[in-house]
Amino acid sequence: MTPTFIKSFRALAAVAGYLIVKAGVDGVAVATSETDPLIGAADSMGAPADGMLDVIQGGHGEVRAGGTFVFGDPLTSDAQGRAIKAVPAAGKLVRIIGFAMQDADENDIVPYLFAPGCIGTA
Incomplete structure (x- = not known):
């Protein structure tokens, strides 16, 4: 990376x-x-x-996966600091560190594109 x-x-x-x-x-x-x-x-x-x-x-970094996600998914943190797919939730502002650059399973070390931001529901 x-x-x-x-x-x-x-x-x-x-x-x-x-x-x-x-x-x-x-x-x-x-x-x-x-x-x-x-x-x-x-x-x-x-x-x-x-x-x-x-x-x-x-740029690009690497992160430990906390579950399954796919290339292009926005990434946020689980309770252990591992990357999981960010999913908008009512009443929450979900923060992201960027986007997965390959598919992952739990505990894989995978590349991601750093692109901080927030997602939420309308």
């Missing part, structure tokens, strides 16, 4: 590689919900608590 922008943030707790992270106070943490303020996915190395974590914030 060819990330075009990688930013380092302080890990508020240990973060394993390829997990989706959210913004926190003075750092980042593993995302636990599709409504978290998602900012990207950790690189392959992850980071220990209070360490510096490289987060892919531009």
Whole structure:
């Protein structure tokens, strides 16, 4: 994969590689919900608590799948920071980190195109 922008943030707790992270106070943490303020996915190395974590914030990155999705699906976070297909839900603003660049099954490491945004229902 060819990330075009990688930013380092302080890990508020240990973060394993390829997990989706959210913004926190003075750092980042593993995302636990599709409504978290998602900012990207950790690189392959992850980071220990209070360490510096490289987060892919531009171009193509890789992420761990939390379930089955297909090429082109918008991706959000499950409760463990893994990527799942983002589905609009009434009364929720679902945040995404981008789009799947290949099909995936649970626990696969797959490429994604970083394209942060939100989806919701009308």
